[in-house]
Amino acid sequence: MSSLTTSKAWSALQDHYHHIQNFVLREAFAQDPQRHAKFSLTFNDILFDYSKNRINDETLPLLIALAEQQGLAEKIAAMFSGAAINTTEHRAVLHTALRNRSNRPIYVDGKDVMPDVNRVLAKMRGFCEAVRSGAWKGYTGKTITDVVNIGIGGSGLGPKMVSMTLTPYSTSALKVHYVSNIDQTDIVEKLKPLNPETTLFIVASKIFSTQETMMNATSAKNWFLATAQDPAAVAKHFVAISTHAENVAAFGIDTENMFEFWDWVGGRFSLWSAVGLSIALYIGMDNFEALLEGAYEVDEHFRTAPFAQNIPVIMALLGIWYNNFFDADSHALLPYDQSMRYFADYFQQGDMESNGKSITMDGDKVDYSTGPIIWGQPGTNGQHAFFQLIHQGTKLIPCDFLVAANSHYKLPGHHDILVSNFLAQPEALMRGKTLDEVKRELTPAEGEDHVLVASKVFEGNKPSNSFLCKKMTPKTLGSFLALYEHKIFVQGVIWNINSFDQMGVELGKILAKAILPELQNDAVITSHDSSTNGLINAYKRLKD
Numbered sequence: 001m002s003s004l005t006t007s008k009a010w011s012a013l014q015d016h017y018h019h020i021q022n023f024v025l026r027e028a029f030a031q032d033p034q035r036h037a038k039f040s041l042t043f044n045d046i047l048f049d050y051s052k053n054r055i056n057d058e059t060l061p062l063l064i065a066l067a068e069q070q071g072l073a074e075k076i077a078a079m080f081s082g083a084a085i086n087t088t089e090h091r092a093v094l095h096t097a098l099r100n101r102s103n104r105p106i107y108v109d110g111k112d113v114m115p116d117v118n119r120v121l122a123k124m125r126g127f128c129e130a131v132r133s134g135a136w137k138g139y140t141g142k143t144i145t146d147v148v149n150i151g152i153g154g155s156g157l158g159p160k161m162v163s164m165t166l167t168p169y170s171t172s173a174l175k176v177h178y179v180s181n182i183d184q185t186d187i188v189e190k191l192k193p194l195n196p197e198t199t200l201f202i203v204a205s206k207i208f209s210t211q212e213t214m215m216n217a218t219s220a221k222n223w224f225l226a227t228a229q230d231p232a233a234v235a236k237h238f239v240a241i242s243t244h245a246e247n248v249a250a251f252g253i254d255t256e257n258m259f260e261f262w263d264w265v266g267g268r269f270s271l272w273s274a275v276g277l278s279i280a281l282y283i284g285m286d287n288f289e290a291l292l293e294g295a296y297e298v299d300e301h302f303r304t305a306p307f308a309q310n311i312p313v314i315m316a317l318l319g320i321w322y323n324n325f326f327d328a329d330s331h332a333l334l335p336y337d338q339s340m341r342y343f344a345d346y347f348q349q350g351d352m353e354s355n356g357k358s359i360t361m362d363g364d365k366v367d368y369s370t371g372p373i374i375w376g377q378p379g380t381n382g383q384h385a386f387f388q389l390i391h392q393g394t395k396l397i398p399c400d401f402l403v404a405a406n407s408h409y410k411l412p413g414h415h416d417i418l419v420s421n422f423l424a425q426p427e428a429l430m431r432g433k434t435l436d437e438v439k440r441e442l443t444p445a446e447g448e449d450h451v452l453v454a455s456k457v458f459e460g461n462k463p464s465n466s467f468l469c470k471k472m473t474p475k476t477l478g479s480f481l482a483l484y485e486h487k488i489f490v491q492g493v494i495w496n497i498n499s500f501d502q503m504g505v506e507l508g509k510i511l512a513k514a515i516l517p518e519l520q521n522d523a524v525i526t527s528h529d530s531s532t533n534g535l536i537n538a539y540k541r542l543k544d
């Protein structure tokens with residue numbers, strides 16, 4: 001048994017879990033009119049209501065005791081101070097430095113990183129202004145109309161999610177497109193309507209050797225040169241974002257056109273760095289800096305607020321409560337905002353690549369559950385797809401509901417309907433519908449049909465968090481993203497795992513590299529297991 005599951009705080013939570021077995025949320029609300037006030041927090045214009053969780057007055061203190069026992073305060077301080085908390089890669093974890101609007105010095109290996117951060121931000125500003133104003137011209141003297149970000153994982157998902165969420169802030173004529181998949185469909189379809197003379201490519205890759213990104217960037221360059229003909233024209237149409245100047249130069253992008261970031265920025269936390277260049281081009285640098293500001297304010301909250309009032313800490317502890325004591329396997333992210341359609345995708349990487357681990361910081365195998373499966377899509381679409389399972393299936397699925405009080409758009413009728421659904425779903429999940437309530441709604445004959453009656457009962461007691469903000473501005477979005485990032489970090493601390501490496505993605509990459517040449521000759525392949533051999537040989541037979 002690990003020291004975590006035999007620890008005092010864990011055992012106390014296990015006892016508490018047994019006591020709370022019969023806790024019914026509906027009754028708790030009936031008994032305590034102050035429950036919402038008691039279990040809500042506000043941060044700037046974000047209201048975080050966590051009252052619809054299976055917790056009573058004892059639960060949070062016990063969860064906080066677990067956080068204290070696991071040394072959370074020291075770990076937070078270590079992260080912000082630039083300590084090498086990514087121990088397998090011997091790296092600091094300092095995405096917070098990228099949005100350190102106070103500019104207080106942050107040292108990595110004795111060097112203050114802030115001058116470099118500010119230098120790259122200034123370079124981004126200059127470039128954005130040049131492109132957005134039309135001063136930056138393509139090789140035929142035309143203004144840039146389209147930006148294509150080529151990058152995958154953290155180098156694609158974050159910028160795409162933020163740009164799509166903040167589309168209402170895109171005031172210039174510039175359009176952005178995101179290419180990530182090695183499947184050529186992605187790049188072919190995206191390039192189809194574009195004009196090489198007015199297209200700017202951003203090749204974003206931390207290591208600048210990621211197979212998908214390099215292949216897509218090569219195809220983009222070929223597409224461009226097929227029209228431009230002149231390799232000297234590349235400099236006006238390709239910029240790179242990377243930690244790796246040599247790889248950028250080797251690919252053929254002038255390092256003058258490179259926006260750098262650093263080893264201490266994890267790929268899935270990199271949208272705050274130059275990786276966010278496509279966002280800044282799309283919505284302007286002032287709005288990009290507002291995004292940083294929103295995140296910075298959450299960083300300060302996370303760093304300084306007592307755990308009982310600390311939103312990311314509470315989000316994390318509630319997640320632990322369900323994941324480790326109620327055996328909930330997944331967590332649904334449900335923004336009631338169509339522009340946030342990539343939010344769950346983004347945090348699939350953010351959370352699952354961070355906490356999908358089973359080895360502790362000490363190298364032992366865990367004997368408890370770690371990161372949940374993250375999934376979801378915007379409401380109300382999800383209601384007409386998978387909500388049935390959340391309401392009446394056999395799985396316990398804690399949900400986060402998010403909505404803004406104000407839409408960016410002005411059509412009459414829509415927003416109140418959206419918000420009524422945002423309110424109704426958590427209420428329904430919490431309340432459920434009893435047998436008596438069902439029977440009262442049916443005719444006497446229907447009431448005799450026990451299958452019908454039983455099918456209409458909702459158990460209820462399903463937990464959720466609700467987030468309500470004033471408007472999804474760049475600053476508010478920055479705050480939301482930082483809240484979730486810190487939640488993930490806190491959970492990693494409690495589980496004693498390294499949330500900042502991603503060894504689990506390596507094996508498949510290596511095997512794919514070994515298989516590739518086998519697909520490109522005529523030999524019958526026998527070097528793998530029979531399934532892989534069979535599939536390879538079938539592919540070779542079917543391939544035109």
Ligand code: F6P
Pocket residue numbers: 152153154155204205206207208209210213267268353502505
């Ligand atoms: O394969 C996983 C991963 O390393 C992610 O962590 C990262 O965000 C993505 O690949 C892309 O990496 P890069 O930015 O170096 O191309």
